[in-house]
Amino acid sequence: MSWARDGWLIEGGPSGYLDTEPTVTRLVEQAGLETEQLRARPAASRRFIYQRQRLHEIGPNLLKPVRSGLLGVAGVLRVFAEPAIRRRLDAGEESVWEFCRRRLGRQVADRIVRPAMLGIFAGDAERLSVDACFPALRRLEQEHGSILRGVMARRRAKADTNDPPRSRKLTSFRRGLQQLPRSLARDPQIDVRTGLQVTGIRAVPETTAGAPEQGRRYVLDLEGAGHLSADAIVIASPVQVSARLLHSLAPEAATLLAQVPVPPVVVVALGFSPTAARAFPQGFGMLVSRGEGVRMLGCLWESRIYPERSPDDHLLARAMFGGRLDPTALELEDTELVALARRELRSTLGIGEAPVLSRVVRWNHAIPQYEIGHVQIRQRVEHLLEALPGVYLAGDALEGVSFAKAAASGIRQGKRAVGYLRSVQRQREE
Ligand SMILES: Cc1cc2nc3c(=O)[nH]c(=O)nc-3n(C[C@H](O)[C@H](O)[C@H](O)COP(=O)(O)OP(=O)(O)OC[C@H]3O[C@@H](n4cnc5c(N)ncnc54)[C@H](O)[C@@H]3O)c2cc1C
Structure with missing residues (x-):
């Protein structure tokens, strides 16, 4: 969902993705969007944390947080002691x-x-599960006894194989991320319907007179638009909606999915004149530590990442509020949120000038939280859905929270659905 006018393009939700998923890269090619891609500016690799009342640069190595004073000497020495920590x-x-x-x-x-x-x-x-959010980190510890040793070993193994390094470019499209689904939807071989709410899914046994059940079909109830009958379905709605839709098909899976917390997030987008723009540092944006008297979770300096997001020399910033630790931010009025974002940009970055543009986008249920217990939820839900022929769950409910991971999971589950449909077809022909 994005908003565009007079040279501005404001993303309401995700604004870019890391092109780490080869299936998604191929999908972009299929959609004919390679020339529409925007790559993040090199300066966007600079990232900041606002802590102890000032901005600290972090990454790409430990020197930055040390130089900026974010980490003390003891903190850095402790990082280097990591290989000695028992698994x-x-x-x-x-x-x-x-x-x-x-x-x-x-x-x-x-x-x-x-x-x-x-x-x-x-x-x-303190609640997010490392096993669910960063399984690769856990594997490094399990396989190499240490993150640092594991990273070095993997680098050496990669150098030996001469494989090209895996791409990790932050990417978007000229007209926003929505360009990908919109382009795919234009394929004349696919019947795409948008703007319809699925309110329920029912399984209907498929029988011919006198014969035992031969399979099943699914009937999707569409709000105000009748029904749709299907041999297979990929449910790719937000996790709380997927839980509701699965209720009559797999009640235990639905109950488990409904337990995944999905806190709200509010995006406050502010557009600044060239004069104010100059006061923003070169970089991706800043994260804000708690306890600083600042409610903002962080702020992305969108035009520093993709200059195409604002008119020449202007700057688009997107401040985020809410989340798991501050869900009541959603209760603030739009004017209060804009005023809060302005106040906090003044106190953190010294931006005093009024924005030339503002927009507030609210997400009542923004990002599923893979908290402690999520691995078990995932395994159990996957197991329960295995017993449900022709029903597949995609999106960020289980397989990773990000545009690329959600898209990759859609591709994966879609392929499984096609495989299932082929087997149904074969059975019907026999
Ligand atoms: C503010 C914000 C910023 C983010 N920034 C980034 C970022 O920069 N990079 C990144 O990688 N990720 C980012 N994310 C995370 C990313 O947006 C998600 O991981 C990703 O969009 C999940 O994709 P999805 O297809 O699973 O779900 P969604 O994108 O939520 O899509 C679900 C779809 O289901 C439809 N739907 C809902 N109910 C029904 C129904 N009853 N019937 C039919 N259809 C229905 C919705 O209309 C929607 O089209 C951000 C998230 C938020 C909230």
């Missing part, structure tokens, strides 16, 4: 904060990981 043998899930505190030390866990989890997931680092 955890307990198989239970662990929070992202606890995992990072145990392996990398408290300074990293408190000063970098906490605000980063708020920025990425609008989530609470």
